[in-house]
Amino acid sequence: MDTPTRARSVGAVTARRARFEQPLELRCGRSIAGYELVYETYGTLNAERSNAILVCHALNASHHVAGYYADAPGNVGWWDNIIGPGKPVDTDRFFVVGVNNLGGCFGSTGPASIDPATGSPYGADFPLVTVEDWVAAQARLADHLGIARFAAVMGGSLGAMQALSWTRQFPERLGHALVIACAPNLSAQNIAFNEVARQAILTDPEFHDGHYYEKGVKPVRGLRVARMVGHITYLSDDAMASKFGRQLRNGSIGYSFEPEFEIESYLRHQGGKFAEYFDANTYVRITKALDYFDPALDTGGNLARALSAVRAAFLVISFTTDWRFAPERSREIVQALLRNGRDVTYGEIDAPHGHDAFLLDDPRYHALVAAYMDRVYDELGTAGAASTGTGAAAGAHAPADIAGDAR
Amino acid sequence: MDTPTRARSVGAVTARRARFEQPLELRCGRSIAGYELVYETYGTLNAERSNAILVCHALNASHHVAGYYADAPGNVGWWDNIIGPGKPVDTDRFFVVGVNNLGGCFGSTGPASIDPATGSPYGADFPLVTVEDWVAAQARLADHLGIARFAAVMGGSLGAMQALSWTRQFPERLGHALVIACAPNLSAQNIAFNEVARQAILTDPEFHDGHYYEKGVKPVRGLRVARMVGHITYLSDDAMASKFGRQLRNGSIGYSFEPEFEIESYLRHQGGKFAEYFDANTYVRITKALDYFDPALDTGGNLARALSAVRAAFLVISFTTDWRFAPERSREIVQALLRNGRDVTYGEIDAPHGHDAFLLDDPRYHALVAAYMDRVYDELGTAGAASTGTGAAAGAHAPADIAGDAR
Numbered sequence: 001m002d003t004p005t006r007a008r009s010v011g012a013v014t015a016r017r018a019r020f021e022q023p024l025e026l027r028c029g030r031s032i033a034g035y036e037l038v039y040e041t042y043g044t045l046n047a048e049r050s051n052a053i054l055v056c057h058a059l060n061a062s063h064h065v066a067g068y069y070a071d072a073p074g075n076v077g078w079w080d081n082i083i084g085p086g087k088p089v090d091t092d093r094f095f096v097v098g099v100n101n102l103g104g105c106f107g108s109t110g111p112a113s114i115d116p117a118t119g120s121p122y123g124a125d126f127p128l129v130t131v132e133d134w135v136a137a138q139a140r141l142a143d144h145l146g147i148a149r150f151a152a153v154m155g156g157s158l159g160a161m162q163a164l165s166w167t168r169q170f171p172e173r174l175g176h177a178l179v180i181a182c183a184p185n186l187s188a189q190n191i192a193f194n195e196v197a198r199q200a201i202l203t204d205p206e207f208h209d210g211h212y213y214e215k216g217v218k219p220v221r222g223l224r225v226a227r228m229v230g231h232i233t234y235l236s237d238d239a240m241a242s243k244f245g246r247q248l249r250n251g252s253i254g255y256s257f258e259p260e261f262e263i264e265s266y267l268r269h270q271g272g273k274f275a276e277y278f279d280a281n282t283y284v285r286i287t288k289a290l291d292y293f294d295p296a297l298d299t300g301g302n303l304a305r306a307l308s309a310v311r312a313a314f315l316v317i318s319f320t321t322d323w324r325f326a327p328e329r330s331r332e333i334v335q336a337l338l339r340n341g342r343d344v345t346y347g348e349i350d351a352p353h354g355h356d357a358f359l360l361d362d363p364r365y366h367a368l369v370a371a372y373m374d375r376v377y378d379e380l381g382t383a384g385a386a387s388t389g390t391g392a393a394a395g396a397h398a399p400a401d402i403a404g405d406a407r
Numbered sequence: 408m409d410t411p412t413r414a415r416s417v418g419a420v421t422a423r424r425a426r427f428e429q430p431l432e433l434r435c436g437r438s439i440a441g442y443e444l445v446y447e448t449y450g451t452l453n454a455e456r457s458n459a460i461l462v463c464h465a466l467n468a469s470h471h472v473a474g475y476y477a478d479a480p481g482n483v484g485w486w487d488n489i490i491g492p493g494k495p496v497d498t499d500r501f502f503v504v505g506v507n508n509l510g511g512c513f514g515s516t517g518p519a520s521i522d523p524a525t526g527s528p529y530g531a532d533f534p535l536v537t538v539e540d541w542v543a544a545q546a547r548l549a550d551h552l553g554i555a556r557f558a559a560v561m562g563g564s565l566g567a568m569q570a571l572s573w574t575r576q577f578p579e580r581l582g583h584a585l586v587i588a589c590a591p592n593l594s595a596q597n598i599a600f601n602e603v604a605r606q607a608i609l610t611d612p613e614f615h616d617g618h619y620y621e622k623g624v625k626p627v628r629g630l631r632v633a634r635m636v637g638h639i640t641y642l643s644d645d646a647m648a649s650k651f652g653r654q655l656r657n658g659s660i661g662y663s664f665e666p667e668f669e670i671e672s673y674l675r676h677q678g679g680k681f682a683e684y685f686d687a688n689t690y691v692r693i694t695k696a697l698d699y700f701d702p703a704l705d706t707g708g709n710l711a712r713a714l715s716a717v718r719a720a721f722l723v724i725s726f727t728t729d730w731r732f733a734p735e736r737s738r739e740i741v742q743a744l745l746r747n748g749r750d751v752t753y754g755e756i757d758a759p760h761g762h763d764a765f766l767l768d769d770p771r772y773h774a775l776v777a778a779y780m781d782r783v784y785d786e787l788g789t790a791g792a793a794s795t796g797t798g799a800a801a802g803a804h805a806p807a808d809i810a811g812d813a814r
Contacts, residue, residue, distance in 0.1 A: 028662035128662045188647035188670040189639060195671045196635045199678070202664055203628040205612055221610040225632060228603045232596060240595035246701065253699055255435035255535045257609055257691065261698065263595040264602045271606070284664065291668065292660055294653065323644075 006086035010042040013067035013077070015107065018144045024102075024137060027130040027292075033116065037141050038107030039063045039099040042083065043091035045147070050380050052095045052147045054138060054174075055079060056155035056162035059230070059286050060278055062106035065098030066091070079156075081361045088370035093377050094151065102137045103129040103285050111281030112213060124210025128285055131158070131293045135165045139173065152376050153312075154178035156358035157325065158286070161293045164333065168295060171311040176376050178369065180317045181358040183329035184303050184336070185294040190324065193233055194287040197226035201280050210281050219280045224271035226283060231270050236321035236354030303336035313343035315372040317365065319357035320350045345372060413493035417449040420474035420484070422514065425551050431509075431544060434537040434699075440523065444548050445514030446470045446506040449490065450498035452554070457787050459502045459554045461545060461581075462486060463562035463569035466637070466693050467685055469513035472505030473498070486563075488768045495777035500784050501558065509544045510536040510692050518688030519620060531617025535692055538565070538700045542572045546580065559783050561585035563765035564732065565693070568700050571740065575702060578718040583783050585776065587724045588765040590736035591710050591743070592701040597731065600640055601694040604633035608687050617688050626687045631678035633690060638677050643728035643761030710743035720750035722779040724772065726764035727757045752779060 015038050023031045040063050045052060055065045057078070066077035066084050083089040083096055100108040103126060111126035118125075142150065153166045153174045160182035167177050186194070201207055204222030208215055235243075244263040259265040299305040314337055318330035327348050334346045347368045351357040357365065422445050430438045447470050452459060462472045464485070473484035473491055490496040490503055507515040510533060518533035525532075549557065560573045560581045567589035574584050593601070608614055611629030615622055642650075651670040666672040706712040721744055725737035734755050741753045754775045758764040764772065 185653060187644060188651040188653065188668070189642075189644045191653070191668050192635075192639045192647065192670050192674055195666075195668075195674055196632060196639065198664065199635060199675070200607060200632050203631070205628075221612075224610070225603060225607050228599075228606060229636065232599045232603065235596075237594060237596045240599065244595040246592060246595065246598070255695075257605065257695075259602075261595070261598050261602075263599050267599055267602055268606070288662075288664075 008085050009076075009080065010067040010084045010091050012070040012073075013040050013042065013064075014069070015040050015063060017107065018141055020137075020140050020144075022140075024133070024140070026127050026133045028128050030127045032102070032109070032127060035102060035109035035137070036107075036113075037063075037099055037102065037109075037137060039097060039141060040065065040067075040077075041098075041145075042066050042096045043094050045095040045145075046380075048380075049146055049148065050151060051093065051377075052097060052142075052145070052150050053089060054142070054150050054153040054166075055083070055089075055096060055098045056134070056138070056153065056159035057098070057101065058155065058157040058159045059290075060274070060283075061159075062104065063098040063100040063108075064106070065096065078359070081359075082366060082369060088366045089154070089373055090370075090377070094373075097141070097145065097147075099138055099141055101129075101134045103127075103134075103282060105279035105282040110279065111210070111285070112279050121213040123213055123281060126281060126285070128288050130289050131161050131165050132169060134289070135162055135169050138162070138166075139170055142173070148173065150174040151380060152176035152178055152373075154180070156180040157182065157355065158290055158293075161290075165293075165295065167310040167312045167314075168307065171309050174312050175379065176315065176372075177312045178315045178317075178372070179330075179333060180315075181319060181322055181325050181330075181355055182316070182333065183325040184296065184332050186291055187329075191291050193229055194291055197229050198284050198287055200225035200229070201284055204280075207280060212280070218275070220275045223275035223278060223280050223283065224268075226271075227274040227278075228267045228271040231267055233324045234355045236323060236352060238321060239353050239356075242352070303332060304339035307336050307342075308340055310337070310340060310342060313345075315345045315347070315369070317347045317349060317358075317368060319353070319355070319365075320348060321352055322355045322357060324355040415492050416483075416487065417474040417491045417498050419477040419480075420447050420449065420471075421476070422447050422470060424514065425548055427544075427547050427551075429547075431540070431547070433534050433540045435535050437534045439509070439516070439534060442509060442516035442544070443514075443520075444506055444509065444516075444544060446504060446548060447472065447474075447484075448505075448552075449473050449503045450501050452502040452552075453787075455787075456553055456555065457558060458500065458784075459504060459549075459552070459557050460496060461549070461557050461560040461573075462490070462496075462503060462505045463541070463545070463560065463566035464505070464508065465562065465564040465566045466697070467681065467690075468566075469511065470505040470507040470515075471513070473503065485766070488766075489773060489776060495773045496561070496780055497777075497784070501780075504548070504552065504554075506545055506548055508536075508541045510534075510541075510689060512686035512689040517686065518617070518692070519686050528620040530620055530688060533688060533692070535695050537696050538568050538572050539576060541696070542569055542576050545569070545573075546577055549580070555580065557581040558787060559583035559585055559780075561587070563587040564589065564762065565697055565700075568697075572700075572702065574717040574719045574721075575714065578716050581719050582786065583722065583779075584719045585722045585724075585779070586737075586740060587722075588726060588729055588732050588737075588762055589723070589740065590732040591703065591739050593698055594736075598698050600636055601698055604636050605691050605694055607632035607636070608691055611687075614687060619687070625682070627682045630682035630685060630687050630690065631675075633678075634681040634685075635674045635678040638674055640731045641762045643730060643759060645728060646760050646763070649759070710739060711746040714743050714749075715747055717744070717747060717749060720752075722752045722754070722776070724754045724756060724765075724775060726760070726762070726772075727755060728759055729762045729764060731762040 061078045100106045115122045153163045160179040163177045201222035204219035206217040207219040247262040295306040296303040318327035468485045522529045567586040608629035611626035613624040614626040654669040702713040703710040725734035
């Protein structure tokens with residue numbers, strides 16, 4: 001592999017927007033009348049339309065997966081380290097699609113969008129969307145792009161749950177699933193952290209039961225606390241210890257409620273930054289989608305049975321210090337797939353960074369993805385296409401400061 | 408050991424109140440003019456005044472360690488399962504003292520008390536008190552009770568930090584220290600959780616910078632979220648999984664922000680209950696005392712050197728699933744003590760309950776404490792005294808609902 005020398009950015013990209021008029025039936029029993037999805041593409045769809053890769057995002061990321069915006073060169077896509085010409089997901093070979101999910105806050109229809117029925121923002125009236133709903137909406141985007149079948153669907157964390165759900169909902173529409181830093185469902189502890197984050201937001205007086213847009217306020221305090229809780233679960237205890245330890249900001253104890261330890265300062269900074277750009281209604285809904293995800297719910301907890309119709313081949317990757325979605329949770333997925341005779345490659349990467357590792361540039365991790373994508377490419381039976389093709393037309397920009405901060 | 412058959416409650420107890428007029432110099436550089444401490448005692452101080460045991464409390468507990476109040480029989484002391492006639496800390500042998508720490512909210516002088524200088528509650532003006540300050544105040548209570556030397560000082564979690572600090576601050580004033588579920592200082596992750604809890608309170612609009620008493624409000628929302636965060640860290644992931652798992656309250660997903668999973672319901676209940684009785688100014692101060700505790704700060708991180716003047720013998724106990732203060736943190740204490748040639752008994756209890764285990768009735772844990780206390784008793788060289796002696800006089804009652812909920 002000569003990746004390091006030839007790897008480069010996909011360059012300047014542009015977000016596009018697709019509108020869907022047909023109502024989408026949702027798991028919650030409601031439906032959404034018409035909606036828009038914002039997306040980006042990198043690389044070129046080959047003549048056989050067989051080299052498309054769908055990248056699903058996690059809690060706070062977006063359609064802006066790779067490259068940068070011409071008018072905002074610092075706004076680099078959240079998975080730019082793995083996607084681009086010569087990178088593990090090689091845009092000289094693949095046509096990569098990134099999409100902001102339904103209910104998101106980076107341009108796709110979400111709680112802050114205008115409800116055509118009322119002329120006001122949906123706010124609290126926006127339905128609770130699930131992983132399955134997102135996948136259904138993504139499938140319509142695939143139709144819109146003329147992609148009958150993805151060579152692979154990939155994601156990390158909540159994004160990986162979408163990749164896994166693709167293999168159940170549309171078994172014939174993907175060849176491979178890359179399921180990274182995932183779990184077959186949330187543990188009680190995972191749900192507990194989500195509930196704390198939600199309660200911080202829902203009880204913020206400026207949340208106004210989700211109708212804060214009209215009031216001209218935002219539940220900034222709640223979002224800050226929610227994001228701080230999240231950050232603790234993204235980092236391993238060891239990573240926090242080695243990055244911050246008990247380091248004091250000013251060399252000595254100040255006996256005040258100002259940030260005294262570096263870790264306090266870091267968390268406040270991360271929380272504050274997040275609260276500026278993320279929408280609270282989207283946040284509480286995404287945590288609910290995480291809580292609800294549970295493919296084995298309809299099969300009495302039997303994950304193997306839940307995955308019996310799956311046809312894709314799998315790359316499953318976990319990280320040793322990820323205590324949010326620990327390796328044993330990935331192994332549950334692997335075992336359920338093996339029980340169905342599926343083709344599974346499993347890698348457990350010894351990385352110190354906790355759940356965050358899936359976003360970081362670990363050479364062993366990236367080498368594993370690169371090798372697997374070589375195989376996906378070989379199976380295409382085609383020489384692929386030239387690079388440099390990117391999107392065009394009107395679309396929303398994801399804010400610059402979420403780069404590298406995209407769980 | 409025939410503990411199970413003869414163990415019983417200390418019975419009805421009464422809190423007492425001691426007033427101290429001499430100002431207490433605090434670590435923060437300020438001093439507190441005069442103050443009161445509320446305490447309880449169980450058992451009888453022997454003629455030699457040598458059989459006294461001090462029990463130090465953790466984050467939200469109080470002086471009400473064992474027994475119950477005659478007018479509130481359901482209000483059982485937080486460590487009643489380990490302290491009483493025939494129990495591991497046997498009040499037929501020992502004179503046990505429980506005290507609400509300075510800055511607390513169960514009757515001792517704290518932020519809600521009237522500042523004699525202003526005639527209004529201290530509120531935000533109450534100083535930041537440290538573990539060392541609490542120990543200094545406890546030593547004055549010992550003087551007041553005529554106890555020159557404790558047979559043992561004991562505690563769990565933050566209470567154990569006080570026991571450890573006693574051995575440094577007053578090496579000649581205790582024979583033994585029982586240091587249970589402790590750490591020599593907080594890790595970055597521990598501090599991070601405290602900071603999230605504090606931010607939830609400090610940014611609650613009803614906190615009013617700590618001067619909420621005058622406004623007739625309480626930062627209930629912030630306290631709820633803070634306590635929810637705490638609860639997650641008290642339970643092990645496994646304990647949460649086996650107690651709650653993904654169990655739904657109503658059998659099916661409701662697609663709403665009402666509590667749907669049992670774990671959500673549990674956390675909201677615990678948070679709500681806590682917010683009713685605990686004082687926010689006390690909470691933020693106690694988390695700061697936890698953050699600051701670091702005996703090795705003055706010895707460049709060398710814990711052995713920090714403990715070089717220690718004279719007590721030690722029982723150190725940790726619990727395998729405690730991820731808040733994991734066994735390796737207790738082992739750091741043990742190793743530092745051994746390097747000083749101290750007499751240390753160390754027990755690592757294989758218990759499923761996480762940090763909470765120190766409050767629970769685990770037979771192996773209690774047997775270890777009982778055996779150690781037999782030794783403490785043997786060393787007294789006295790036959791001890793009869794039981795049934797309890798306190799009297801005016802004092803504050805700790806609320807009923809903190810029993811068994813006292814980290």
